[in-house]
Amino acid sequence: MATETQRSTGRRRNPATRATILATAFDVVAELGYAGLTIEKVAARAGVGKQTIYRWWPNKGALVLDAVLERTAGSGPEGADGAPAELPDTGDLEADLIAVLVATVAEFADPDFDRALRGLTAAIIEDAELAGAYRERLDGPMRELKKRRLRRAQEVGQLDPDVDLDLAVDLVFAPVAQRWTERSGDLTPDGARAVVRHALRGLAAR
Amino acid sequence: MATETQRSTGRRRNPATRATILATAFDVVAELGYAGLTIEKVAARAGVGKQTIYRWWPNKGALVLDAVLERTAGSGPEGADGAPAELPDTGDLEADLIAVLVATVAEFADPDFDRALRGLTAAIIEDAELAGAYRERLDGPMRELKKRRLRRAQEVGQLDPDVDLDLAVDLVFAPVAQRWTERSGDLTPDGARAVVRHALRGLAAR
Numbered sequence: 001m002a003t004e005t006q007r008s009t010g011r012r013r014n015p016a017t018r019a020t021i022l023a024t025a026f027d028v029v030a031e032l033g034y035a036g037l038t039i040e041k042v043a044a045r046a047g048v049g050k051q052t053i054y055r056w057w058p059n060k061g062a063l064v065l066d067a068v069l070e071r072t073a074g075s076g077p078e079g080a081d082g083a084p085a086e087l088p089d090t091g092d093l094e095a096d097l098i099a100v101l102v103a104t105v106a107e108f109a110d111p112d113f114d115r116a117l118r119g120l121t122a123a124i125i126e127d128a129e130l131a132g133a134y135r136e137r138l139d140g141p142m143r144e145l146k147k148r149r150l151r152r153a154q155e156v157g158q159l160d161p162d163v164d165l166d167l168a169v170d171l172v173f174a175p176v177a178q179r180w181t182e183r184s185g186d187l188t189p190d191g192a193r194a195v196v197r198h199a200l201r202g203l204a205a206r
Numbered sequence: 207m208a209t210e211t212q213r214s215t216g217r218r219r220n221p222a223t224r225a226t227i228l229a230t231a232f233d234v235v236a237e238l239g240y241a242g243l244t245i246e247k248v249a250a251r252a253g254v255g256k257q258t259i260y261r262w263w264p265n266k267g268a269l270v271l272d273a274v275l276e277r278t279a280g281s282g283p284e285g286a287d288g289a290p291a292e293l294p295d296t297g298d299l300e301a302d303l304i305a306v307l308v309a310t311v312a313e314f315a316d317p318d319f320d321r322a323l324r325g326l327t328a329a330i331i332e333d334a335e336l337a338g339a340y341r342e343r344l345d346g347p348m349r350e351l352k353k354r355r356l357r358r359a360q361e362v363g364q365l366d367p368d369v370d371l372d373l374a375v376d377l378v379f380a381p382v383a384q385r386w387t388e389r390s391g392d393l394t395p396d397g398a399r400a401v402v403r404h405a406l407r408g409l410a411a412r
Binding site for chain 2 (some may be wrong): 033034035039046085115118119121122123124125126128132134139143160163164166167170171173174175177178179181182183184185190194195198199200201202203204
């Protein structure tokens with residue numbers, strides 16, 4: 001009975017097949033963009049049937065979200081086991097946030113990652129349901145880590161104790177993200193440093 | 207000869223036909239999103255031939271950009287003649303920026319405008335050429351107005367004289383724009399006020 005269940009679960013979620021599909025979906029969206037990605041193309045390149053993909057992902061938005069999540073797992077502030085880790089905390093808030101934001105700028109400079117994340121972002125802009133899944137599974141956990149780091153800074157008197165932490169996260173991280181989204185200016189480590197310095201000045205305890 | 211030219215120009219750019227096409231394109235992208243908009247649908251609803259649209263706009267990205275530009279002309283900080291006007295300048299920088307950002311929040315709360323701008327934004331995220339046109343014709347002129355207002359504040363000692371004005375624009379305006387893009391939180395007039403207050407504290411002359 002236990003063996004039956006295991007075999008059935010194995011058929012539904014073969015880890016190697018899942019990894020192949022997600023890596024292929026990442027490559028396809030990096031190459032063709034979100035509009036150019038179809039389940040058919042991913043299935044053909046991954047060497048699986050369309051129904052295998054549809055059994056695990058209801059639509060291409062869900063597939064691309066998982067593909068980006070899979071690629072970023074381990075590259076961000078997460079432990080090797082995939083569990084979310086903390087943001088750096090050396091006691092120097094400015095240096096710690098600069099380290100995170102400079103790493104973000106470096107990620108955007110990777111052409112494949114840039115295009116895949118553009119595909120996902122374009123999709124969530126128009127799809128409120130996918131935006132909810134993105135918030136729940138990717139942006140939300142990252143935002144919690146950022147807020148936890150900022151809360152510790154509040155506790156030791158480095159930040160205005162009255163500032164809303166979601167606003168604080170947006171003030172530090174949105175300028176770089178928005179510049180990337182709209183391609184409205186250069187993204188450089190020096191620019192990221194300047195954003196953190198001015199944002200923290202605006203959030204400092206008075 | 208002049209009459210010939212006028213008639214020819216009239217055929218190429220009949221203002222009423224142009225306005226009808228742009229208003230229809232705005233409605234279609236507001237209803238169906240960017241992915242759902244086709245030149246065929248816009249032509250059918252506007253009662254014109256597809257070739258009429260293609261003669262004036264090379265692709266649907268260019269059409270949607272013009273449709274959003276047409277709708278925002280006059281609603282933003284532009285004169286009645288369509289020429290860009292200045293941002294408010296009462297001498298109270300915080301109040302002036304709050305007025306602009308609260309108006310932005312109100313625009314996002316209009317469902318048709320929200321969906322049309324989502325369509326355009328989704329398109330420019332993946333299309334570098336369209337992003338260039340957007341920067342040149344919509345975001346760039348607005349950014350210049352914002353920088354001009356902030357430069358006057360620098361000149362009277364209200365802002366750090368060394369701060370890069372593009373960074374200053376991003377610090378004030380990106381938090382609300384990014385929250386809208388990713389639907390990562392509520393957009394309220396009070397939230398907009400708090401963003402301006404903290405951003406200006408971070409940009410103040412020391």
